[in-house]
Amino acid sequence: MKILVAANQKGGVGKTAALVHLAFNFVERGLKVAVIDLDTQGNASYTLADYRGDALASAMFAENSPEWLQNTPPETGLLLIASDPGLANLERLSLENARARFQTNIEVLRETQFDVCLIDTAPSMGIGLMSALYVSDYVFSPIELEAYSVQGLTKLLTTISHVRKHTPGMPPNPKLHFLGMLPSKVDSRKPRQVRNLAELKAAYPDLLIPFSIGFRDGIAEALASGVPVWHIKTTAAREAAKETRAVADYIFKKMELSE
Numbered sequence: 001m002k003i004l005v006a007a008n009q010k011g012g013v014g015k016t017a018a019l020v021h022l023a024f025n026f027v028e029r030g031l032k033v034a035v036i037d038l039d040t041q042g043n044a045s046y047t048l049a050d051y052r053g054d055a056l057a058s059a060m061f062a063e064n065s066p067e068w069l070q071n072t073p074p075e076t077g078l079l080l081i082a083s084d085p086g087l088a089n090l091e092r093l094s095l096e097n098a099r100a101r102f103q104t105n106i107e108v109l110r111e112t113q114f115d116v117c118l119i120d121t122a123p124s125m126g127i128g129l130m131s132a133l134y135v136s137d138y139v140f141s142p143i144e145l146e147a148y149s150v151q152g153l154t155k156l157l158t159t160i161s162h163v164r165k166h167t168p169g170m171p172p173n174p175k176l177h178f179l180g181m182l183p184s185k186v187d188s189r190k191p192r193q194v195r196n197l198a199e200l201k202a203a204y205p206d207l208l209i210p211f212s213i214g215f216r217d218g219i220a221e222a223l224a225s226g227v228p229v230w231h232i233k234t235t236a237a238r239e240a241a242k243e244t245r246a247v248a249d250y251i252f253k254k255m256e257l258s259e
């Protein structure tokens, strides 16, 4: 089971939009996908409500593994481990403790034959996001092309390099691999955004995913309707479908997944 986390301490940048579409795309390829929603806002849980069972995200941090964790993947191929109010208590755990419990429960999930685990996170560098970085194989960061968009990312990149190395009390996670920043909600009619994208490409050629997702109504509509954007039949949605598919293809290959 390969694990990917969407991370950016900034909210509203398209983390959930990207993650949910990766989930739909990977399931269509026949993979067994678990989505863990670590954001108390529960946006991914809302969009993936059809895949909701007993599984609650806070239980991934419980000392005793919950029973549902032993279940094999559902028929649909997609399991939502939903955001729940218990996530608010995460901040009371030490990072050491939270990481250890999360790791143990992730290993149980691995044994139940999921191919991929996708973790959506809250827009803050809290215990949930930190624990996710410690157990993940890959991390990617949706960004907007506005001012300040990469400022928080410098901190995230520093954090990733700490997670990869040895820090007191924490086992390092050297396998964590940064897949890159994903320009999202890109409005190509705004010269400022086009300029920002060009500047980012020049400044961070290796840190930018070579695809982007445009600002398109179809995405918001899809997220609200609980379906992938390729099920929405408008011209703008068709463009968005192409873009999300290209991103999913890219990430699928980078994660070395196979159908």
Ligand SMILES: Nc1ncnc2c1ncn2[C@@H]1O[C@H](COP(=O)(O)OP(=O)(O)O)[C@@H](O)[C@H]1O
Pocket (backbone or CB within 6 Å): 010, 011, 012, 013, 014, 015, 016, 017, 018, 043, 123, 142, 184, 185, 186, 213, 214, 215, 216, 217, 219, 220, 221, 223
């Ligand atoms: N490509 C897009 N085009 C238009 N609206 C989008 C796009 N991506 C996300 N949105 C909308 O923007 C808001 C924030 O997106 P979301 O994915 O929830 O961001 P995050 O998870 O980073 O907070 C949501 O209301 C969502 O519907």
Ligand SMILES: [Mg+2]
Pocket (backbone or CB within 6 Å): 015, 016, 017, 039, 043, 044, 120, 121
């Ligand atoms: Mg979100």
